[in-house]
Amino acid sequence: MPSCVLAYSGGLDTSVILGWLQDEGYDVHCVYVDVGQPCEDREAIMQKAHDCGAKSARLVDVQEELCRDFAFPVLQWQARYEGIYLLGTSIARPLISKVCLQVAREVGAEAYAHGATGKGNDQCRFQLAAEALDPAVKIIAPWRIPAFREKFPGRTEMIDYCEQKGIPVKASIAKPYSSDENCLHISYEAGKLEELTVDGYEVVDFGMTVSPQEAPDQPEQITVGFESGVPVSVDGEKLSAFEIVQVLNERAGRNGVGRIDIIENRFVGMKSRGVYEAPGMTVLYETHRLLEQLTVDRDLAHLRDRIAPEVAEMVYYGLWYTAKFDALLAFIEEAQKPVTGEVTVNLYKGNILASSRSSPLSLYDEEIASMEGGGSYDQTDAEGFLRIVGLPSRVQGRINPRDY
Structure with a gap:
């Protein structure tokens, strides 16, 4: 029999797909890639896959790798899709594919199946x-197959199929929205959120953050340490990448930090609405930016900021394993070498307020920057500087006088 690896969650969609793939004649190897989904009984999910006829089932915990090798390089770029979205779902998908392809190679499967729809970005x-990792792999995307959509036009038919097959699922016919969670964030979309007159912050039952109105009335101070642009500590305690995200999720979340509501442009061309919460990563983006203000040369910082939107697009579109992205990762690793130090901020009712920042590699010189008299900056030097800079404007002004 042909065999395939299925990116498996144990939910309704992938449970149906597991049964359908078997109906189509496949031996199915289920892979649950743990990127920090909600607290679930992982052993029960694996047992369910076995009970439903999977050839094999395994869980692979990649939370540390997700934070260290995927989220933190994107953080170094300060990459935000369309200026606001921190890319929590986008960052995890190439890692999930990598793990599934590693398992496929190990078990000798020639196909890779997933439950992403034909309308969204995840496909x-x-x-x-x-x-990119295996050019010869066969991709099975059931939601893009007409026969599959005809068999399962809605959730009712999917639930009925599971009942007929004896597949246990917890699912309701109507849902107010769909959500996707990992250790970096939670995304909410579809359902009632497709109505733009609906207040997303009122509809969504947020899982990582309290509302700013319900946050404590006193600010909470927190210090984040970086080495070469990589977060390494919280309040002076050295932690792993995943531990840092965990701690900041909890502390920022209880202070209402990290919620957004965005109308974004999907890669496939349509506009869609997403509500997101990413408390820990929001703190990391802000503290990282504050430290860069001390340590990164102006022209390098401006160059990075011009390229960052393109990096965000590549991550959002799924272009992680490309020569261009490899080069961009090498660039940012070099550019971030001086970004070492600590930043202290106050978390208060959804806000992040800078308190202090320090770095052994700081380019800030108080003697030069001081507005007081004296100091090491000679203001007379500005005269010649401005004569040189203004030369083209003076020449143009003589040749083509402007009305004013």
């Missing part, structure tokens, strides 16, 4: 990553 991220 792009899964497939582009998989084909």
